[in-house]
Amino acid sequence: MNHTPTSAAIIAGAGMGHRLGADLPKALIQIDGVTLIERAFASLSPVVDEIVITAPAGFEDQFRAIVGESATVITGGVLRSDSVNLALKALSPTIKYVLVHDAARALATSELATKVLSELERGEAAVIPALSVVDTIKEVDRDGYVRNTPDRSALRAVQTPQGFSLDVLKRAHEASQDATDDAALVEALGIKVKTILGEVRAMKITKPEDIATALTLLRPIDSEMRVGVGTDAHAFSSDTSRQLWLGGILWPDVVGVDGHSDGDVAAHAICDALFSATGLGDLGSNFGVSDPKYAGASGAALLGETLVRVSSAGYHIANVAVQIVCNKPKIGTRRAEAIAALSHALGGAPVSVTATSTDRLGFTGEGKGISAIATALVVRKK
Numbered sequence: 001m002n003h004t005p006t007s008a009a010i011i012a013g014a015g016m017g018h019r020l021g022a023d024l025p026k027a028l029i030q031i032d033g034v035t036l037i038e039r040a041f042a043s044l045s046p047v048v049d050e051i052v053i054t055a056p057a058g059f060e061d062q063f064r065a066i067v068g069e070s071a072t073v074i075t076g077g078v079l080r081s082d083s084v085n086l087a088l089k090a091l092s093p094t095i096k097y098v099l100v101h102d103a104a105r106a107l108a109t110s111e112l113a114t115k116v117l118s119e120l121e122r123g124e125a126a127v128i129p130a131l132s133v134v135d136t137i138k139e140v141d142r143d144g145y146v147r148n149t150p151d152r153s154a155l156r157a158v159q160t161p162q163g164f165s166l167d168v169l170k171r172a173h174e175a176s177q178d179a180t181d182d183a184a185l186v187e188a189l190g191i192k193v194k195t196i197l198g199e200v201r202a203m204k205i206t207k208p209e210d211i212a213t214a215l216t217l218l219r220p221i222d223s224e225m226r227v228g229v230g231t232d233a234h235a236f237s238s239d240t241s242r243q244l245w246l247g248g249i250l251w252p253d254v255v256g257v258d259g260h261s262d263g264d265v266a267a268h269a270i271c272d273a274l275f276s277a278t279g280l281g282d283l284g285s286n287f288g289v290s291d292p293k294y295a296g297a298s299g300a301a302l303l304g305e306t307l308v309r310v311s312s313a314g315y316h317i318a319n320v321a322v323q324i325v326c327n328k329p330k331i332g333t334r335r336a337e338a339i340a341a342l343s344h345a346l347g348g349a350p351v352s353v354t355a356t357s358t359d360r361l362g363f364t365g366e367g368k369g370i371s372a373i374a375t376a377l378v379v380r381k382k
Contacts, residue, residue: 005049013103014076039106046343069332101161108202129198130156230272233371247338267299273376331355
């Protein structure tokens with residue numbers, strides 16, 4: 001069922017990619033075939049209840065084509081603070097906590113966002129990820145002469161997502177002018193800002209050489225990547241009391257599908273794709289109908305068991321994508337919930353969910369059932 005949203009993320013994606021040598025928004029630049037905005041969105045979707053994305057004027061539809069109905073895309077302002085202010089006004093009235101994230105830090109993980117949000121839920125007003133500074137820092141004057149050498153033991157390099165209680169962030173933006181760092185605006189109010197350990201992969205992608213560094217982080221040289229594909233299909237049940245579980249969540253207004261387990265085609269297709277990628281068989285050989293243990297098992301339970309088997313074989317789930325094929329239910333309205341549920345069942349792995357119909361062709365087009373196809377990318381350490 002839908003629940004009252006209390007947490008949100010604002011992804012600042014209105015900047016252009018001139019320093020990267022591109023004549024399009026930086027957020028639309030691809031790394032390894034995936035845009036920065038899609039990577040940032042995928043890492044935050046499992047963590048927060050809603051997401052607002054700021055896009056440059058004229059590019060809003062391109063952003064919406066990527067995130068569908070799972071995020072609100074608005075036109076950003078001239079300055080970064082303008083964009084954040086506009087995004088704050090687009091949040092649901094029940095939001096208590098806000099994560100502000102730069103699309104340029106697209107490799108930051110869901111785990112980092114979860115740690116930031118957890119600190120807010122424990123009572124902190126402002127939380128930022130940061131790394132120790134390893135280089136000696138020099139302060140220089142306009143002529144290039146050293147003026148001061150700060151003690152680097154007290155210095156930190158700050159990253160995003162940065163987290164704030166909503167009222168504190170609103171007050172900070174109302175009281176100050178533009179800043180490249182929202183935490184600086186909060187500091188100006190005299191409010192304490194807590195730091196937590198950041199991530200090397202939460203680097204900011206600004207220059208062409210940063211893309212090469214990002215690819216190194218995405219493709220460790222001491223690992224082996226494998227891809228798998230999985231499918232599943234089930235017919236709608238004649239039993240009107242049968243519940244529909246799809247994408248790890250319950251759809252109470254639609255009759256369920258027949259099956260040995262709960263019939264969650266999205267979850268089953270993902271399991272199949274993961275087994276395919278790792279060479280561990282397929283859905284049937286792992287969770288066959290002859291085994292009473294899996295009678296009525298939830299898709300989440302099967303995903304959890306699949307995660308155990310994949311991990312035991314020495315693999316890490318790098319990414320999962322599933323496309324649901326059906327006329328009903330309408331996936332877009334609850335896409336974020338499905339992403340969160342599937343990712344949670346897979347231990348926080350990145351998950352994307354898309355949906356399509358078949359223009360009334362085939363059994364799905366005729367409204368007789370639901371199918372899904374999934375791909376999985378796994379990494380095995382050598």
